[in-house]
Amino acid sequence: MTESDNPIFQIADRAAALRATGVDVITLAAGEPDLPTATHIVDAAVDAARDPRNHRYGPAGGLPALRSRIADDGHPDHITADNVQVTVGTKHALHLALNALTSPRDDVLVLRPSWPGHLGAVDSVGATAVQVDVDQDGLASTTALEAARTPRTRAVVIANPSNPSGVLHERGLLADLAAWCVDHDIWLISDEVYGGLTFDTHRFSASNVVTDPSRLIVVDGVSKVHAMTGWRVGWLIGPTHVVANARRQVSATITHVSTIPQHAALAALSTPTAVHATTIEGYRTARDLLVGRLNTIPGVECPTPAGGMFAFPDIRELLDDRHPSSASLASRLLEDAHVAVVPSEVFNAEGRLRISFAVAHERLSHAAERLVRALTEGPT
Ligand SMILES: Cc1ncc(COP(=O)(O)O)c(C=O)c1O
The missing domain is CATH 3.90.1150.10 (Aspartate Aminotransferase, domain 1)
Known part of the structure; x- marks a missing residue:
């Protein structure tokens, strides 16, 4: 699209x-704030642009300092910089993850109401999006996922909180969905781009609630929370073999995410509480x-x-x-x-x-x- x-x-x-x-x-x-990006973030980008070290190629995975900061930003201790790939926004992370995990004949379950970007990301790798209706409270259930599961089902994509509904899958339900995925050898792709915007609970990542992280990918970015939709910085967090695959895709295509916005993202993630x-x-x-x-x-x-x-x-x-x-x-x-x-x-x-x-x-x-x-x- x-x-x-x-x-x-x-x-x-x-x-x-x-x-x-x-x-x-x-x-x-x-789906973007009408505020400008905060001054301390813009200043970090200006400083980075003035530093000749940033006028050269950088690492394909992303700046080590940014990857470490992402890994430390509310994720469990077993997540390190090695589990992080920096991407051109969350959408790119979705594409890289789906490209790494699916083949053209595979199905990917996407919740309905469906954010068109999720359908587009599945389409972009040649897999088939199978839409699964949420219940009357806007939540996914293992029953609904099970009814849609076939031998071709390879992944489930859930935005938490959801776009468009703003519904949040709480820790217990998310843990159940993740366990169902592990039981059926299906990947859970947790899109947490709105994760920093929760109003009644503290922020939590799916990485904190799953008991077995071997089938979990988290995608996230600075776009929404930090009013940075145009800067295009996101990331993928997952097992190292998936991260290595994503890194190869990045290296073979865009070489790496532009360094200056990465410095801006680092400043964004260091925003005082x-x-x-x-x-x-x-x-x-x-x-x-x-x-x-x-x-x-x-x-x-x-x-x-x-x-x-x-x-x-x-x-x-x-x-x-x-x-x-x-x-x-x-x-x-x-x-x-x-x-x-x-x-x-x-x-x-x-x-x-x-x-x-x-x-x-x-x-x-x-x-x-x-x-x-x-x-x-x-x-x-
Ligand atoms: C659920 C969801 N995921 C991802 C994105 C895209 O985020 P990014 O700007 O980081 O690519 C959006 C943007 O609307 C979104 O609503």
Whole structure:
């Protein structure tokens, strides 16, 4: 899938086109914070750019200091720099992992609602994505995975917290899913790019909950938590044979991730805890504002997301002959209320909207009022 095929980017493009005509459109569609990257991170990149040592080739695996910092960042002691490959964002880590672990005839189980990037990553290695519906609480279960399992099933991909729903698979459930994977010789690929954005529990990685790490890959990156989507730094953590495979792929293609953004990522991972806590507080306030306002709308039921940057309200009761789908309702919200949101069809699910709260509070508040007005007044 190219970026122009990406349905989320297409919505952002429509919003931008409307804005170009002078309309004040508020975009709650993108999966990225509207904040600039923090100054201490930008400064680290500027310093790195001035250092001639960074004007030369670097190691294929990534900077040793960054790999060590990643390994120490909330992972158990058995994870070391040898278990880490630095990648061009989390998406690249997904691709490398799937390329290392699957063959073209293999199936990969992906939870539905499905983030299109997971389907795209499976497609990019020629394997087949098999979508597995989550339960009414948005969670995967071993029963649902078992029903989808065939001899070709090679991996399961789970984003924790989820995009689009913000649902968090807690430690016990994650441990059960991981054990099921080990029992069936299936890889668990835990996408933790929103892992640093949990509001009611402390951050935890699947690496801390599995009893047998031999079938676990963690993919993660600085994009979301540190407002660094454009810097393109992520990583893959796994058994050394998978990391070695990923390293060979990197070496044979891009040589290594650009060194200067790696220095920025190192500074990001060294962000003081108090600064990070303030960021989380800001997200929690935004989440509560948006979810609170959405739940005042008759016919809208919005669960409180445990993590990530999206609300995922159920709007089925608002659908009617004029607006029979989430997609048509989202179009109306863009045209009439000038708020861009993502319809759940993008995630292969019906009757919901994905609404980002990763925008400045004042702007979010305006957007929420527009949504309340438009959806309370009914179709125009
Ligand atoms: C679940 C999930 N994983 C991965 C990514 C991509 O992250 P990155 O920018 O690090 O490639 C996204 C971005 O939207 C995402 O939602």
